Amino acid sequence: MAKSSKARSALSVLVDDPQGRSLGLELASGVLIDRPGRRGWWREPEPLLWVSDDVVGVGALAAYRSSALAAAGLQAVLLQERRGLERWWQDRELVPDRMSDPGDHHVEPVLREFWSRVVPDPEEGEGEEGAGLIAPFGRDWPGLAEPGPGSGPGPEGGPDPEVVACALGDELIESGFLPSPRLALIPAGRGADVPTAMGWGGPTNHENDTALISAVLRSWEDRFGARVVALGFDELHVSVAAPPRTVAHALPVAAEHFAFSPDNIWQGSGSIRAYADEAVTGSDHWGFWWD
Template sequence: MPKTSNPLSALADDPQGLSLGLELPPGTLLGTARRPLLWVSDGPVGAGALASYRSRPGLAAAGLQAVLFQERRGLEEWWLTKGLRPERMSDPDDHHVEPVLREFWNAVIPDPEEEGEDGEELIAPFGRDWPGLAESGSVGAAGEDPETAACALADELIGTGFLPSPRLALVPAGRGADVPTAMGWCGPANHENDTALISTVLRSWEDRFGARVVALGFDELHVSVAAPPRTLAHALPVAAEHFAFSPDNIWQGSGSVRAYADEAVTGSGHWGFWWD
């Protein structure tokens, strides 16, 4: 297939993105002149900013995805200082969600000889065998529009101070789930070096639960969910997927898949992940 031009290249001569209908605030292009990797606003943005840009037809037409970047003390402007590695990522098209999650699950379930009953309780009601994919939520039925849910979550996280000074970022990617891979994000490196596998799971959650990538930190990922599980029975296999995807959510968080399903999955429109 012939290589298409990078849509960010237009911002070199048109910093506001007027040719794309964007009217961007002051920002910085990262990458090289021949291959811009992403654009990040120079200053923080407020509530409504993500909705303003994600709703513009020129953004999708140009092949760009808008997300938020968050900082924390000691990791200010991590996208500049900690390095992004797009060259080491594979293509999400080359992977399938079931084997990816099965392999993740097999890698993180407790060793029965070391953990004993505590390990069994951690993954209960499941055993050591991969439990399979959870059933889809009610996407597009009576549920909320996924993009509306994404922008509402962004405003909520900004308004509550969870994201105290987020930056707006534009990343060339065909869909939001592919943003971490396209930018070469290394947040899950202590769990998985190839972020394309992370995007493979995010693609599936987009389709099954109306999930959308909203914000990324150095090692954090925040996702809106338009059609979350509404019952504990439905949430349990989703929690098993989360444990496979981001085990620190359970290991250093809720303490068990069952508790996590009840606290963080059932009816929750915000799935947050982090990797220690």
């Protein structure tokens, strides 16, 4: 995926200014992880992301998720280790050159294709049980959900999505849901593009071009005030400023989630209907994982 020179130069500043003071930051110690690829005298390393050396606590996102930082082309998120995969971001797990551009994809065709891959097939013996899993929908793609209440601009808009994102980050840290989070800065034009820009491969067993994941996240940003808050090796945590308030509205959102991350339902709630009630209606935290 092509990166703008503005995004590249913003992270490259940290080579000579490790605390980021020229960007209005006061970073603790951290490491710059270079974009993978061939190296030689003719090609200088290109920083892919910056990650703090130490675990961060409550307030970390609020301190760095600013409009000034975003204007400089950097997005702040949390990265979470996994047992056996500590500091997975340093172990050649990131492959940005494999990803396409999120802007080349449209959300509805992406989700329709995802749905077609995961919807139960009665010809493979997934009849009655499969129908119950996706009820009240059938095998045809049900279409995009309506935007969340107060998700649009104007005086009647809902909570500030960035405030909600920082609050969720604090909640995940305080509760121990993220027991060892690191602060990361990634060059990306918007938060939804962070997984693609860093070459994250968490959904590889479902989709190995993370740009399609970002295309869906872009749409959720617009429709539900969603923001990427944290990533693990194969987990993604998103804040939601304008979630559905009724189960009727949540059901088509749950269908999108099933297409996006089927393990949430296959190995979680067990059905779209139960998932809509448990994990979507009124929830300001959408968590996803891929087995």
